[in-house]
Amino acid sequence: MTGCLMILLIGSLLQGTNCNKFQTKLPQTVQVMTGSCVTVPCSFDVEQTFEQYLHDTCEAIWCSPKNVPQLSDSSPKTGNLTMKNCTTTFNNMQTLHTKTYHFRIDCKNDLKYSFIPPSVKIEVTDHFPSPTLTPSTLKIKEGESVSLMCSAPAPCLPHPPNLTWTPTLGNIQETLHENLDKTKFKTSVMNFIASHLHHEQNISCTAAYKKQDGSPDAAFTTSLIPDVLFCPKNVTVSVSPLGLVLENSNVTLTCNSDANPAEQNYTWHGVDEGQEIVIGIGKILNITVSGNRKSFVCMAENDVGEQRSSITHIDVLYSPKNVSVSVNPSGPIQENSNVILTCNSDANPAEQNYTWYGADGGQEIVIGTGKILYIILSTNQKSFFCKAGNDLGEQYSNITHIDVLYSPKNVTVSVSPAGPILDNSNVSLTCNSDANPAEQNYTWYEVKAAQEIVTGSGKILNFKTTTDRETFFCKAQNDLGEERSNLRHIDVLFPSQILFSSKCMKTSNQVSCSCETAGNPSPTTHWYLNGKPVIQSSQMVITHDFVNSSYMRSIITVDEPQDRDLSTLQCFSSNSLGSARKEFCVSCLENSRENESQIWMPLFIATVVVFLLIVCTLLLVIGFQKTHYKPKSVTAASGQHGAKEQTTADNREPSTGTDLSSNHPEKMTKSSADKSEDVAYARSKWRKNNKAKEEDIYVNLELSDGSCLNEKKCENGEEHCVSSEKEVGSLHTEDKTKKIRKESEVVYAQVKFWTKTPESQ
Secondary structure, rough: HHHHHHEEEOOOOOOOOOOOOOOEEEOEEEEEEEOOOOOOOOEEEOOOHHHHHHHOOEEEEHHHHHOOOHHHHHEEOOHHHHHHHEEEEEOOOOHOOOOOEEEEOOOOOOOEEEEEEEEEEEEEEEOOOEEEEEEOOOEEOOOOEEEEEEEOOOOOOOOOOOOEEOOOOOEEEEEEEEOOOOEEEEEEEEEOOOOHOOOOOOOOOEEEEEOOOOOOEEEEEEEOOOEEEEEEEEEEEEEOOOOOOOOEEEEEEEEEEEEEOOOOOOEEEEEEEEEEEEEEEEOOOEEEEOEEOOEEEEEEOOOOOOEOOOOOEEEEEOEEEEEEEEEEEEOOOOOOOOEEEEEEEOOOOOOOEEEEEEOOOOOEEEEEEEEEEEEEOOOOEEEEEEEEEEOOOOOOOOOEEEEEEEEEEEEEEEEEEEOOEEOOOOEEEEEEEEEEOOOOOEEEEEEOOOOOEEEEOEEEEEEEEEEEEEEEEEEEEOOOEEEEOOEEOOOOOEEEEEEOOOEEEEEOOEEEEEEEEEEEEEEEEEEEEEEOOOOOOEEEEEEEEEOOOOEEEEEEEEEHHHHOOOOOOEEEEEEEEEEEEEEHHHHHHHHHHHHHHHHHHHHHHHHHHHHHHHHHHHHHHHHHHHHOOOOOOHHHHOOOOOOOEEEEOOOOOOOOOOOOOOOHHHHHHHHHHHOOOOOOEEEEEEEEOOOOOOOHHOOOOOOOOOOOOOEEEEEEEEEEEEHHHHHHHHHHHHHHHHHOOOOOOOOEOOOOOOOEOOOOO
């Protein structure tokens, strides 16, 4: 089926459909490298009534002219069909895929259509076109800008070709472009400045295509050879004959250079005492040398420009040359040692006089004459040169530096990076000194609070800066001695900070707030109230106190603070590295004073009460002791007990209500009757414990006054009463053998009885 007949409707045949509404756009031909991928740009349109059928169930099918599905083995990936994008990428294309194809949409509904025409021809080939260079030829002057463009087809959008320039001469920009038929191509533009070095140099662009069949990537190259016009380069002078030339001899000078186009003019100059004089023209110059005519320069010129050679000196026999100094002994020599210096030279005729010079400290001082000089070395006298002369002239030697051994001198510390350094930055300190042999040991010291602390070793000290690590010095040492540097201060930069010591103070009619800030560079401070800067006035005075360059105290004093709202008072401190802001809660300061008075008054009253209670307790204890050690007789007929004292662990009577005097008076009477003694005084002590332990069950049996002892123990509602030491002992034995649960509550009472004495009656 072809054309509109390819529209299939589920359940019925579509009649009267406008076929012109079903269209697709395809390139006529797409060329692809064998084993690579290809992207076929494609878009389509359908009749409006069928757009409702475009959804995710639709499938793109590429068919041969016989409407047979093809290319399913190439892992096709198609665009969003719901957006009418049928662009498809086919992978690993082979020569058997070289055919003409058309697009078909097949949805899981009533929309199924083969778009014929148009069709696209996919050509799979091993002979892919080489990239194109624009311009294809290049002729340019040195120093001018050059822009070369290399373009190559990009049949596969996921894997465009890789464009490479050889050599890479400048900046490269790559761009992916689109042809009118929506196929893609890639360009690479290389911009550079033409140089004489590029002349006749092969410049090539290579396009490499990625293969997907495992074979090596395919590369295609296009080249050009630029013609660069440049002025003469590498201008030199050659002399004939070579070697030594007697003064007033004839020599031939030739000017050589490299230029495009070739040189057209040559000019010769004679150089005498810094002055240049024209002495001839042409590539070759014949001249007679003399003492005043032995240095020459040539100038080569073409249409592009000109260049001159360096000065050529002809070696003519004349006054002394090659003057040098030899030292004995050779090698390193210790400071304050004797040495012998010899002045050597080459001259014709031979030298007749010699003069010696010292060259230390940038000054040249005559220190002797003669071919040989004896001298004592020091660090200030170790550099020398000599002058040799004959009848034709004289010449000086180079400066000879003797290797003098000495202990470290001029020890200094250098900082990297130099200048102010940010806090918490990496910094390197280098210990520099002048010593021979070179320093073997370096020791670093940090100065804190007038103390020198060893902080490292080695020529270089690396650390992170902090505001409390700013002053250092180093000590350099070798086998001959040591020396230390001066103190080196590091200027540490840190952002502005408001210190915790900032605070406010309030009096009855004045508020004073201090904002203490630190920072490097030196911080600036401003006060704000209600978000606006505070303006200096008679009632709001601002003063600044600079403690040092990094620390400042700003004080604002407000008179009659009750007349204004200071709840938004802020201090703002800043420098170039940062800022800080602090809000002062003046109202909180007032509340703190009120709360303080409210807290201290009850605390004072409570302290006084506790003190009075302690005094009363002491008085009661003293009274009790007097009563205890001075008993008085009390008749039994009185029916009264002596003073009775009862205490408990929690200042309450036990919950079981076990009061020996009130609950069981008969037992109290019986206990006293058995002894035939009247009770004069009784003291009961209650102990209460939730966890009964063996050590909690105790009775003091050692009574020096021979009084009776009665103990009552209440355990879980049971009562055990004892009236003698024997019964108490049996009670302890029972407690040790009896298992008492941890949850049981035990209450003890210990009672002492004192008998009447004849004195008390």
